Each structure stands twice: as C-alpha cells, then as structure tokens.
Amino acid sequence: xxxxxxxxxPGGDRFIMVQFGDDAEIDLNFLALGLTTAIKAxxxxxxxxxxxxxxxxxxxxxxxxxxxxxxxTELERLIGGLGSVEELELDxxxxxxxxxxxxPWTRDCVADYSAKITPRDWDPAYVAELNGLEDAKQLxxxxxxxxxxxxxxxxxxxxxxxxxxxxRCAITSPKYNPPRTWxxxxxxxxxxxxTSIYTTPGPGGYNLIGRTPVPLWDxxxxxxxxxxRVVLLNAAxxxxxxxxxxxxxDYIEARVADGTYEFNVTAYQRFSVGAYKKWVASLxxxxxx
Amino acid sequence: MPLTIxxxxxxxxxxxxxxxxxxxxxxxxxxxSGPFDMWSFRLANLLVGNAPEAAGLxxxxxxxxxxxxxxxxxxxxxxxxxxxxxxxxxxxxxxxxVEPGQILATGFATKGARAYLAVSGGIxxxxxxxxxxxxxxxxVGGLEGYALKxxxxxxxGDGEGIAGRHVLEDCRPSIADGGTWQIEVVxxxxxxxxxxxxxxxxxxxxxxxxxxxxxxxxxxxGPEWIFAEKASAKGPEHGEHPSNILDHGYPVGSVNLCGQTxxxxxxxxxxxxxxxNPFTVASAAFWKLAQSKPNDIYRFKRVSVEDAQEMRREIDxxxxxASIQ
Numbered sequence: 054x055x056x057x058x059x060x061x062x063p064g065g066d067r068f069i070m071v072q073f074g075d076d077a078e079i080d081l082n083f084l085a086l087g088l089t090t091a092i093k094a095x096x097x098x099x100x101x102x103x104x105x106x107x108x109x110x111x112x113x114x115x116x117x118x119x120x121x122x123x124x125x126t127e128l129e130r131l132i133g134g135l136g137s138v139e140e141l142e143l144d145x146x147x148x149x150x151x152x153x154x155x156x157p158w159t160r161d162c163v164a165d166y167s168a169k170i171t172p173r174d175w176d177p178a179y180v181a182e183l184n185g186l187e188d189a190k191q192l193x194x195x196x197x198x199x200x201x202x203x204x205x206x207x208x209x210x211x212x213x214x215x216x217x218x219x220x221r222c223a224i225t226s227p228k229y230n231p232p233r234t235w236x237x238x239x240x241x242x243x244x245x246x247x248t249s250i251y252t253t254p255g256p257g258g259y260n261l262i263g264r265t266p267v268p269l270w271d272x273x274x275x276x277x278x279x280x281x282r283v284v285l286l287n288a289a290x291x292x293x294x295x296x297x298x299x300x301x302x303d304y305i306e307a308r309v310a311d312g313t314y315e316f317n318v319t320a321y322q323r324f325s326v327g328a329y330k331k332w333v334a335s336l337x338x339x340x341x342x
Numbered sequence: 343m344p345l346t347i348x349x350x351x352x353x354x355x356x357x358x359x360x361x362x363x364x365x366x367x368x369x370x371x372x373x374x375s376g377p378f379d380m381w382s383f384r385l386a387n388l389l390v391g392n393a394p395e396a397a398g399l400x401x402x403x404x405x406x407x408x409x410x411x412x413x414x415x416x417x418x419x420x421x422x423x424x425x426x427x428x429x430x431x432x433x434x435x436x437x438x439x440v441e442p443g444q445i446l447a448t449g450f451a452t453k454g455a456r457a458y459l460a461v462s463g464g465i466x467x468x469x470x471x472x473x474x475x476x477x478x479x480x481x482v483g484g485l486e487g488y489a490l491k492x493x494x495x496x497x498x499g500d501g502e503g504i505a506g507r508h509v510l511e512d513c514r515p516s517i518a519d520g521g522t523w524q525i526e527v528v529x530x531x532x533x534x535x536x537x538x539x540x541x542x543x544x545x546x547x548x549x550x551x552x553x554x555x556x557x558x559x560x561x562x563x564g565p566e567w568i569f570a571e572k573a574s575a576k577g578p579e580h581g582e583h584p585s586n587i588l589d590h591g592y593p594v595g596s597v598n599l600c601g602q603t604x605x606x607x608x609x610x611x612x613x614x615x616x617x618x619n620p621f622t623v624a625s626a627a628f629w630k631l632a633q634s635k636p637n638d639i640y641r642f643k644r645v646s647v648e649d650a651q652e653m654r655r656e657i658d659x660x661x662x663x664a665s666i667q
Contacts, residue, residue, distance in 0.1 A: 062531035064593025065622030066650035070531040077579040077588055102368040104591035104613055111591030116651040207614035210371040210480045214589060246579055272470060272482050284370040
C-alpha cells in the first residue's frame with residue numbers, strides 16, 4: 054500500500070531511505086525511479102549515490118554538505134514536483150536477450166543441488182505447478198510473453214531485478230532454502246515476484262528456468278555495447294527474452310567470445326506510466342499464453 | 343627510473359585501495375570498497391605527502407613482503423604487524439625513506455587486524471569506474487582486479503615525500519589489543535521489525551565476531567532476536583521468515599539480519615537484498631570493525647544521526663596536516 058506521505062528512515066549518518074509504501078505495488082517503484090531521476094536532474098547538493106528498489110530509494114549523502122533534515126526537505130520538494138504517478142515518464146531502453154529455456158546447464162545445477170544438499174524437483178516443473186500452469190513449456194511461454202521491467206540493478210555488478218510488465222505473466226515462487234552454493238553463469242532465475250540473471254557463478258536462491266549466453270556487464274568493456282558503459286541495464290529499462298535453441302546459444306556464445314556479438318538494445322524510448330496503466334486496465338486478465 | 347614494488351610475498355588478501363573508494367556506481371551494483379579503516383589510511387597518505395585520494399595498500403591479518411626498486415618514502419599505519427626494513431624494525435605512524443632494493447617485511451597482526459602502507463606518489467594501477475580500489479568479488483579495480491599475488495609488481499606514481507614525520511600520539515586511532523569494542527549505531531531503517539524487548543536486548547548484549555567475516559560482511563554471534571508482530575503479519579511478497587523483507591537497498595554499515603544471524607554489511611557488501619536492517623553502524627566506528635579480530639566482543643551503543651555525523655567530523659579533523667609533526 055502506498056503511504057499517504059513517504060517515510061524517511063535513517064541508515065546511519067550517511068544514508069536516508071525514502072519509502073513510498075510497504076508492498077510491491079509497481080507504482081511504488083515508478084515513484085522511486087522518478088525520484089532518482091529528479092535527484093540527478095536537480096544535482097541535489099550533498100547527494101553522492103542513489104539506490105532504488107521495489108518501494109524505496111536509499112540516498113547516500115555527505116553530512117558536511119547537507120544535514121539530514123535539509124536533505125529530507127529537499128527530497129520532499131522533489132517528490133512534490135513529481136506530480137501523480139500517472140504523469141511520470143521514465144527513460145527506458147528495451148534490451149532483447151536470447152535465452153534457452155529449460156536448458157541442460159541449469160538442469161545440471163539443480164540436479165547437483167538435489168544430490169549434494171537437499172532433494173528437489175526440477176525447478177521449471179516445480180514453478181509451473183505452483184503457478185497453476187500446465188507444464189514447464191507453458192512456464193517458458195508465459196515468461197517470454199512479456200517485457201520485464203528492471204526494478205533495480207543491485208546486489209552484485211549488473212544484476213537486474215525484474216518484474217513482468219504484463220500482469221498476465223506474473224509468476225511467484227519461494228526461494229531455495231538453504232541457498233545453492235553455486236549457480237550456472239547466465240542462469241535466468243525466478244524468486245518471489247522477481248526474475249534475475251546470474252552475472253556471477255556464486256550462490257543463489259532463485260529457481261532456475263533458463264540460461265542466456267550474453268554477459269550483462271563487462272569491466273574490460275570488450276563488446277561494442279559496453280563501449281561507454283560497464284553494465285548493460287539500468288533501472289527502468291525493459292528486457293524481452295527471446296527463446297532460442299542450443300545451437301543458437303553456441304553460436305552467440307562464440308560471438309561473445311570473439312568480441313563481435315551485437316546486442317539489440319533500443320535506446321529511443323520513454324516509458325509513460327499513465328499509458329502503461331491504461332493498457333493494463335484494458336487487458337482481459339483471464340487471457341493465457 | 344620509475345618506482346615499482348615487487349611483491350615477494352603477497353600476505354593474506356593484501357589489496358590496493360583508495361579513499362573514499364568507488365562512488366557513483368552503487369545503482370549498478372558496485373559497492374564503495376575503499377580502505378576499511380579510513381582513519382589509518384588517510385594518516386598514512388598524509389605522512390608521505392600524498393593527496394588524500396592516492397592509492398595505497400590494505401594489509402589484512404598477515405602482511406606482505408615487498409621490494410622497492412627506487413628511492414621513495416613510505417609510511418605504515420594501522421595494525422601492528424612487526425614490520426621490518428632490511429631486517430631492522432620499521433617505525434609505524436612515521437614517514438621513512440627507502441633505498442632501492444630494500445625489503446619491507448611484515449608478519450601477523452599482533453595488535454589490530456589491518457595495516458595501511460602509503461608510498462610517496464601513490465600506487466598507480468589504472469582506475470576502474472573512477473577508483474583504484476579493489477573489489478575482488480567482481481575482479482574490479484586494484485591490481486588486475488584482485489588481491490596481490492606473489493611475483494606481481496606494482497607501479498608507483500611520481501611524488502616526493504618527506505621522511506621523518508610522525509603522527510601525534512593522540513591523533514591516531516587507539517587500536518586495542520583485541521577484547522571488547524564499543525560500536526556506535528544509529529537505530530533504523532527497519533528497527534520497527536524488532537520488538538522493543540529485542541531492541542533492548544541488542545544494546546544490552548555482547549556480540550561475538552565470527553571467523554567467517556571479511557570486507558563483505560561481519561557475522562556476529564549473540565542472543566536470539568525477538569521480532570515485532572509486523573515481521574510476521576506481512577504480505578507474502580516479503581518472504582517467509584520474520585527477517586525477510588521485499589528487496590530494498592542496503593545502507594553501508596547496516597546490521598543486516600539474515601534469519602537469526604546479524605551481519606554488518608561493510609565496504610564490499612551487496613547493495614541490496616531481502617533482509618531487514620534494524621540498525622546501521624556509524625561510519626566513524628568502521629575503523630573499530632576493521633581493527634577487530636574474530637572472537638572479539640562488540641557492545642553496541644545507540645547514537646543519534648547528528649551524533650554520528652559529529653563523530654565523523656572529529657575523525658576528519660584528525661586526518662589533517664595538524665596531526666603530523
């Protein structure tokens with residue numbers, strides 16, 4: 054639920070958390086991203102970093118340049134200037150990412166967990182059943198049938214936290230307990246309401262449903278798309294997963310390795326929250342992919 | 343001839359760091375990194391006449407052995423690691439002239455945990471995203487992305503230091519020999535997820551630093567947490583355990599509650615996640631975290647935001663030329 058007025062919570066002497074509400078209503082993320090954009094445009098004195106998420110924004114500041122109280126006043130002014138959530142327009146690029154759904158590599162990762170840690174079903178079948186879908190194949194259809202909204206890029210470099218923009222494609226699932234000790238690099242995972250892509254082969258808790266051959270960040274800036282950036286996605290970008298087969302995976306993997314892979318990222322769009330909400334209201338919620 | 347430093351023995355996770363670390367990329371998932379004890383780090387740079395942001399080395403628990411190729415001025419601050427220069431004891435908190443071929447050897451930390459080495463001119467690795475700080479979890483910054491390895495060499499920038507300067511005794515952090523530390527915290531952001539008696543218990547209890555602690559997080563062992571009703575009566579999007587919350591950004595210094603285990607998130611911590619942060623350690627108390635060892639005891643003291651900011655200013659004032667003689 055959206056709060057009548059945002060809450061300002063202290064995080065030590067260098068951080069303020071602005072909380073717009075207490076659940077995962079998508080408007081709350083739009084507001085957090087709208088405020089992030091406004092802070093950057095305003096070049097608010099003393100702000101050194103921002104960190105948006107589902108319903109909140111953490112702002113880091115230098116207390117020698119602005120006091121906690123003055124920063125709160127500044128943030129309230131900027132929030133006031135956002136207007137209603139429907140009026141928000143956010144810069145949003147659309148990235149097409151190739152994915153092998155129900156792939157053999159994450160299947161091995163799940164099997165390894167099953168053998169060494171605790172037995173569990175193959176993740177796609179488990180998630181499909183939990184969400185009342187026919188089978189893992191339908192899960193792949195549903196998951197690839199929508200643009201995914203980048204709520205935040207967080208936790209580790211370049212890691213996107215995403216949610217489907219089409220409410221008919223929403224899936225939810227519990228996370229691993231205990232977590233995995235390793236995860237296939239490039240694995241597509243779903244957990245809670247979110248989809249993520251594993252940008253490092255480390256531990257993880259999301260259910261694995263596919264794998265992409267493309268990197269989401271590159272500190273060496275080798276591929277053309279990373280010429281002016283290190284991380285592919287920003288918060289407020291969108292991702293469309295393109296289902297591919299294993300042969301295509303191998304081809305793309307080789308193009309990534311030889312440094313010639315061209316990402317398809319459209320960069321000319323703005324996302325209108327008002328237009329989006331109108332579209333959502335027009336949908337037949339029972340429609341299934 | 344430009345100075346290089348040859349790494350004979352790398353020590354345990356010795357890394358290049360700069361002050362204040364990597365800023366401006368938090369929303370792309372990059373933590374600040376930078377020196378854990380910024381007080382000792384800044385004094386080392388001041389001693390050798392470097393700019394505050396010049397890169398130096400952070401030595402953890404067991405320091406490195408280094409050979410210098412050209413004349414320079416160095417300063418070692420922070421934890422005591424029985425440092426020697428060509429076998430002779432090296433004075434700490436002091437700028438010292440080094441001749442070509444001299445060997446700086448350091449051993450296990452006997453007092454404190456992290457020592458800082460500044461070299462006149464500063465360590466000259468290529469900056470990545472605006473900083474030379476090492477973030478080894480992602481292979482970013484520092485020397486080829488990671489902690490030093492035996493046989494590598496470090497380039498050093500141009501700079502002339504002055505030997506024979508020292509930090510006044512009462513301007514240094516008082517690094518205790520293990521034992522109990524008082525750590526100042528500000529309550530929040532998620533203190534309302536803990537019951538009042540749980541908050542009281544946090545301040546009243548002793549918390550033991552676990553061995554599985556590093557620049558990502560400091561794991562603590564202590565009594566059971568008592569959650570507020572809110573922690574259980576919440577929407578399913580927050581997750582199952584009382585310590586779970588819908589993903590949110592983590593302030594650096596958060597006391598992050600993962601199940602029943604509190605983990606203080608420090609310089610290389612993840613920027614966000616799905617656990618609550620009932621308290622946040624004051625930035626001015628970070629040097630105490632940096633200088634403590636496994637099994638040391640923490641007692642947490644509540645301070646206001648303004649008190650914590652004043653503590654930070656006091657340390658900033660000590661990291662100036664006035665502290666050097």
